[in-house]
């Protein structure tokens with residue numbers, strides 16, 4: 001029985017930490033990490049892989065007897081606005097390449113991340129429900145909304161066991177963010193420790209849904225381990241933890257670094273953030289497969305500063 005797991009996009013903000021966590025749970029001999037660039041630090045077997053190359057994916061799946069795939073390769077919101085064609089191609093062709101392996105029964109389970117970016121400016125902004133208006137205004141969001149439709153289509157038409165979560169902004173100390181609009185919430189911790197000040201590229205009152213990486217990893221592995229009958233939504237589940245604005249995270253940091261100063265200089269990413277919800281209703285995920293978050297802004301800030309401080313020594 002094949003039971004090996006392939007992580008595509010292992011070099012990204014989520015991928016690096018997901019590979020570490022999967023190796024802890026299943027053993028590093030069960031995990032194969034892959035990305036477009038080499039990585040000599042990988043804790044498990046590593047392959048260079050372009051997710052746009054369907055034959056290369058199939059060859060690695062065959063070579064390593066892969067049964068499950070976590071597909072994380074994507075261009076995020078801010079980067080995809082700079083390179084719209086590449087953003088669309090990478091995010092969509094990559095997904096369809098792996099969904100086709102599901103249809104052919106070459107692999108039996110797939111995790112693919114959507115995002116709150118799949119919502120748009122006409123979506124209700126507070127406690128955004130699972131089912132609502134979705135008119136994303138970014139290439140990244142359009143690719144996520146289209147990807148959700150394809151996931152549900154392949155489930156209904158071919159029985160593909162694909163599972164998905166609409167991630168909020170993710171915050172971690174282990175790996176840098178990768179060109180997203182929520183990256184400020186990672187950069188601010190680094191700058192607070194390094195310089196005691198931070199110039200934020202969003203307005204002070206821009207509230208966005210966010211999540212500490214350990215909670216995101218718990219949700220990602222949790223939905224993949226869930227009994228298939230409990231995964232009732234096969235487009236993508238809303239997923240939530242905390243929502244805050246730049247001035248709220250700055251106030252939390254000031255509890256630890258009283259002299260910390262924040263200034264605001266909104267850039268093109270403000271329009272992207274303004275098109276997204278402020279908070280998410282994830283009651284379906286909590287009801288169907290027992291999701292619950294652990295970290296608050298307070299506990300996340302304490303952990304982020306503690307680990308970043310340690311890393312400086």
Ligand code: VAH
Pocket residue numbers: 076077078115116117140167168169170179180181182183
């Ligand atoms: C981005 N971090 O900013 C990603 C995420 C909800 C935001 O999808 O593009």
